Amino acid sequence: MNIAVVGLGLIGGSLCKAIKHRTKHLCFGLDKSGETLHAALNQGAIDRVIEPEGLSQADLTLVCLHPRQTIDFILENAAHFRPGSIVADVCGVKKTVVDQVTLPLRQRGVSFVGTHPMAGREFSGFAYSLDSLFDRASFIITPSADTPAPSIDAVKALAKEIGFARIVLTTPQEHDRIIAFTSQLAHVVSNAYVKSPTLKKQGGFTGGSFQDLTRVAKLNEDMWTTLFLMNKDPLLAEIDCILEKLAEYRQAIANEDADGLRTLLREGRELKEESLLEAKETKKAAP
Amino acid sequence: MNIAVVGLGLIGGSLCKAIKHRTKHLCFGLDKSGETLHAALNQGAIDRVIEPEGLSQADLTLVCLHPRQTIDFILENAAHFRPGSIVADVCGVKKTVVDQVTLPLRQRGVSFVGTHPMAGREFSGFAYSLDSLFDRASFIITPSADTPAPSIDAVKALAKEIGFARIVLTTPQEHDRIIAFTSQLAHVVSNAYVKSPTLKKQGGFTGGSFQDLTRVAKLNEDMWTTLFLMNKDPLLAEIDCILEKLAEYRQAIANEDADGLRTLLREGRELKEESLLEAKETKKAAP
Structure with a gap:
C-alpha cells in the first residue's frame, strides 16, 4: 500500500516511523517545513517527499494536522485524492471533522475514516516522534453509517501492524x-x-x-x-x-462532617477500583 | 543509636527496612499485629520486638500511625519515653499533631520533632514496604521555636542516611x-x-x-x-x-470565547513550565 502522511509532527512523524520500521508499505511525507522533511528522509521515516499533487499516488492518506487545519487541508485538496482511495484523520474531536469532510470526499469517490490514536507526549514536533509511540495504546475508529467496510478494515489492519494494542469502533458522537x-x-x-x-x-x-x-x-x-x-x-x-x-x-x-466526607471518599475509591478492574478485564478480552 | 518504630505499615515498615539495610542503628518494632512483627523479624527489618515499656531503651522513637492514633499513642505512652530521647511522627498534617504532643513530651524531658516523609504508594501495609521508598523523596521537618537543635540534627542525619534526596525545614503552619x-x-x-x-x-x-x-x-x-x-x-x-x-x-x-480560553490555557501552561524550571533549579541547589 502507498501511504501519504500529511503533517510530520509528533503523531504524523511517529506514524511514518512505525510504518517504515514495522511494515512493508511505502510512506510519502508532506509537510510545510523543508527541514522536517529533510530530517524524515534522512532518518528513513519516509520513502519520499510529495507535494499535494502527489497525493493521487496514495492508497491511504493520513492527515495529521491540528483540527482546523485538518478540515481545511482535506477540503482544499479534495481534488488531489485518487477516487477509490481512503483519507483518514487523527484529530482528538471527531463529529465536527467527520461532518465537514465526509460528503465532499464521497462526492469525489474518496472514503473518509475518522480515527483517534490515543497516544501522546508532553512534547510536540517531529524531533520527539517515536516508532513505539503507539505500543499498548488504543486506536479509536469512528465510521459513519455509510463508511465502506473495506476502508475501515484497511485502516484497522494498519493500526494493528504499527503496534496499537486495541482497536475500538464507536460513533463520532459517542x-x-x-x-x-x-x-x-x-x-x-x-x-x-x-x-x-x-x-x-x-x-x-x-x-x-x-x-x-x-x-x-x-x-x-x-x-x-x-x-x-x-x-x-x-x-x-x-x-x-x-x-x-x-x-x-x-x-x-x-x-466538619466526617461521616459524609468518608462516604464521599469511599464512593470515589470504589469507582476507581471498579474502573481499574474493568480496564484489566477489557485488556484480557482484547483481540 | 537505638531506634524504635511504632506501627509497621507502609511508611513504618519502609523506615525499618531502610534503617536496617542502610545504617548501623539498632531497630526495635512495635505493632498491634503479631503477624506483621513476625514478618518484620523474619525479613531482618527489625532487630527485636518491643512492648510500650521497651520504648525507654530508644534514643529515637518514630511513631508511624495515622494522625489521630499518633497523637493518642504519644500522649498515652508519654511516661515510657526516656528523658533526653527524641520522638518524631510522620503524619501528613503537622500543626494539630505538633500542638497536641510537644508540651506533654517536653514536660517529661522528651523532645518532639514533627516530620513528613513525602513518599507513598497506592498500597498500604508492611507487605508493600520497601527499603528504597524514600530514594529521591523530600523529607519535611517542622520544628517549633524551642525544639532543641541537636534533636533536629539527629532526625535530619537519619533522613539522609536512609536515602532522602532533600531535607526541607519549615513551620507546621506553612x-x-x-x-x-x-x-x-x-x-x-x-x-x-x-x-x-x-x-x-x-x-x-x-x-x-x-x-x-x-x-x-x-x-x-x-x-x-x-x-x-x-x-x-x-x-x-x-x-x-x-x-x-x-x-x-x-x-x-x-x-465560545476562543481568545479568552487561549489566554487561560496559556497562563496555566506558563505557570506549569515555571514550576518545572524551579523544581529543576531547586534540585541542583540541594545539598
Whole structure:
C-alpha cells in the first residue's frame, strides 16, 4: 500500500516511523517545513517527499494536522485524492471533522475514516516522534453509517501492524462524549490546578500526586482551544459535573462532617477500583 | 543509636527496612499485629520486638500511625519515653499533631520533632514496604521555636542516611498550607473526577491523562478524612481556588470565547513550565 502522511509532527512523524520500521508499505511525507522533511528522509521515516499533487499516488492518506487545519487541508485538496482511495484523520474531536469532510470526499469517490490514536507526549514536533509511540495504546475508529467496510478494515489492519494494542469502533458522537471526560476534562482541571497562589511556595514539597495532577497542564493552547470549542457541549457537561462533585466535598469539609466526607471518599475509591478492574478485564478480552 | 518504630505499615515498615539495610542503628518494632512483627523479624527489618515499656531503651522513637492514633499513642505512652530521647511522627498534617504532643513530651524531658516523609504508594501495609521508598523523596521537618537543635540534627542525619534526596525545614503552619495544595487538593480532585457518569462508558478510551488525574482516587478514606478535617481551612481555600478557576474556563467555553480560553490555557501552561524550571533549579541547589 502507498501511504501519504500529511503533517510530520509528533503523531504524523511517529506514524511514518512505525510504518517504515514495522511494515512493508511505502510512506510519502508532506509537510510545510523543508527541514522536517529533510530530517524524515534522512532518518528513513519516509520513502519520499510529495507535494499535494502527489497525493493521487496514495492508497491511504493520513492527515495529521491540528483540527482546523485538518478540515481545511482535506477540503482544499479534495481534488488531489485518487477516487477509490481512503483519507483518514487523527484529530482528538471527531463529529465536527467527520461532518465537514465526509460528503465532499464521497462526492469525489474518496472514503473518509475518522480515527483517534490515543497516544501522546508532553512534547510536540517531529524531533520527539517515536516508532513505539503507539505500543499498548488504543486506536479509536469512528465510521459513519455509510463508511465502506473495506476502508475501515484497511485502516484497522494498519493500526494493528504499527503496534496499537486495541482497536475500538464507536460513533463520532459517542467518541466526543467520552473524550470530553477522559482527556479534555483532564487538561482543563490540570491547567486550572496550577493557578493557586500556593504554587509559588511549594519548592521541595511536590510528591507524586501533584506531579500526576498537573502533568498535562503543559499543553498547546492553540490546539486545545480548538478541540475544546469543537466539543463544547460534552465538555461543559463534564466541567459542570466535577464542579458539582467538588462542591459536595467542600460542604462536608466546611461542616466538619466526617461521616459524609468518608462516604464521599469511599464512593470515589470504589469507582476507581471498579474502573481499574474493568480496564484489566477489557485488556484480557482484547483481540 | 537505638531506634524504635511504632506501627509497621507502609511508611513504618519502609523506615525499618531502610534503617536496617542502610545504617548501623539498632531497630526495635512495635505493632498491634503479631503477624506483621513476625514478618518484620523474619525479613531482618527489625532487630527485636518491643512492648510500650521497651520504648525507654530508644534514643529515637518514630511513631508511624495515622494522625489521630499518633497523637493518642504519644500522649498515652508519654511516661515510657526516656528523658533526653527524641520522638518524631510522620503524619501528613503537622500543626494539630505538633500542638497536641510537644508540651506533654517536653514536660517529661522528651523532645518532639514533627516530620513528613513525602513518599507513598497506592498500597498500604508492611507487605508493600520497601527499603528504597524514600530514594529521591523530600523529607519535611517542622520544628517549633524551642525544639532543641541537636534533636533536629539527629532526625535530619537519619533522613539522609536512609536515602532522602532533600531535607526541607519549615513551620507546621506553612507545611499545612502547602500540603493542602500539593497533596490534599490532588486527592480531593482525583476522587471527585471519577464520579462522572461517563466513567462507565470509557472502556478502551483512557489514555495517560485520565490515568494521571485519577491515580490517587484510590485512597484510604479513614486516613484522608482525618487529614482533611485536621487541615480544614487551608484545604477549603485551595478547593475554593480551583472552583473559581474552573468556572473561568467554563465561562470562556460556554461563550465560545476562543481568545479568552487561549489566554487561560496559556497562563496555566506558563505557570506549569515555571514550576518545572524551579523544581529543576531547586534540585541542583540541594545539598
